[in-house]
Amino acid sequence: MSVQDIFGSLFTFEDYGELVALLTNSLIAAGLLGVVGGLISVFVMARDIPFAVHGISELSFAGAAFALLVGFDVVSGSIIGSIIAALIIGIGGARASEKNAIIGVLMPFGLGLAILFLALYDGRAASKFGLLTGQIVAITPGQITTLVVCSLVVLLVLAVIWRPLMFASLDPEVARAKGVPVSVLTVVFMLTLGLAVALSVQVVGVLLVLALLITPAAAATQLSASPVWVPVLSVIFAVTSSVGGILIALGSPVVPISPFVTTISFLIYLVCRLVGQRRMKHLHRRRTARAADEHEKTVSPA
């Protein structure tokens, strides 16, 4: 089979215009999730908790699998699962090491539960697979409404707590001294993160949530440290990945959306990383120059 054949079997782009029209709702939902993911990932980076995202997504998976088994709404199931996980992680450990241990303990338990529920479920296999790899195209209009409402809730909460949450994430001691309710904000943020994870699971699936909730800000922080530019770039990167992934996947009858989303996300990171390396070199040279200046001043006072 030649490369051309493989490409031909992966992509057809037949009736592309009609498909896009059919999936307008899915595209809107994916764009909204991109905005949510881009913003949340800024705090995931600022707080250095990518591992928590992964932990929550596995319990989200267990919740969705359970919902599938008992015939409950899958989106609601995954939201409940990830919120329970987010609460346990948020309240559980004060120190980072403790948190990581709790996540490490939760993760296999959640995954084990999910496998159990899926083993007991005797419905369509595609539904099972959809949980792992994303299923936004197959989502019902009712579920899309849930996604949109939850996304708006996340955005609203973020808008209200943005400044103190940033303060508490970047500089917790001084934030606490200034009267910022650091512990309360941690729990509120973990709940918001839980919701965002559950929503993103619908697009990219359990295994690939990191592509929407970590990579965008990880790429943005390579380019800037500005509190305005990092969220803006992060949102652009996340929306490009989520919407772009769907648009490309529509041309393919066999490949699900998630590989495209993760590939776009990865490529963006790669480019940012290369640019960021040059930027860091420059910044370190500047620091060395400042140190040399200062040394000169102290040695020969003007």
Add this chain to the structure above:
Amino acid sequence: MGNDSTVSTDPSPPVISLRDAELRFGDRVLWHDLDLDVEPGEFIAVLGPNGTGKTSLLKVLLGQHSLSTGSARINGKNVHTGNSAIGYIPQQRGIDQHTPMRGRDLVRMGIDGHRWGPGRLSRVRRRKVDELLAAVGAADYADAPAGTLSGGELQRLRVAQALANDPSVLLCDEPLLSLDLHHQNVVAGLLHDQRVKRNTSVVFVTHEINPILPYVDRVLYIVGGHFLVGTTAEVMTSASLTSLYGSPVEVVRVGGRLIVVGGEAECVDHHIHDDDSTVERGAI
């Protein structure tokens, strides 16, 4: 023992006022019967071995720990969290180079980081940040990511951040830790300049009195629940510290520096790991 006996004749009320203050964790008393008035613009050093409750004293003033007995007031009001009369400089922590925060953002958070909402760009606030940056000589690297700054540069920003809301008192928790000698002197001098300009009191928790020796008005020396308050000349003597530690301690003056020899044995008994993370070095 060691109560501060000087009665203030200054008409301006004390910025900090501790009365019969006692702090205990469970059945462990960190210090008790502490009476202390800190006057406006006064620079007071808090010394003592690890785990004697130096950092905890700051937490009491910040309203984060409650006294078991006695009272603690700032500007005549009982201590409480989120007190805008306080500027706080915490122990230094490393910052990752990709942390989304520039030097100026650290200072800006001192102004309005605690307020709700996303915050708007404001010219007034930006001017205020620029003024603070200029005051501590940090304008050069204001836009560099905080994670790429040196320890000395970061501490200048910390001073600017703490001064952001024109506080009446600066609480400093080992702000010179992990700085080289040159930068210890630079940052100490900067703190002194600013407190003189703004008449801000400074409570300075430290292991190392020498960089701040020229500026210190009084010393609060805590050892195992006991303490001494007084001028450097009164407290930092062999006789005073020997009676405070209850074991022979010698204070030697060498080339304008104070070296404290001995006194380590005492602090082992009273070692409580609260917030102090550094290893006691014997010489203070």
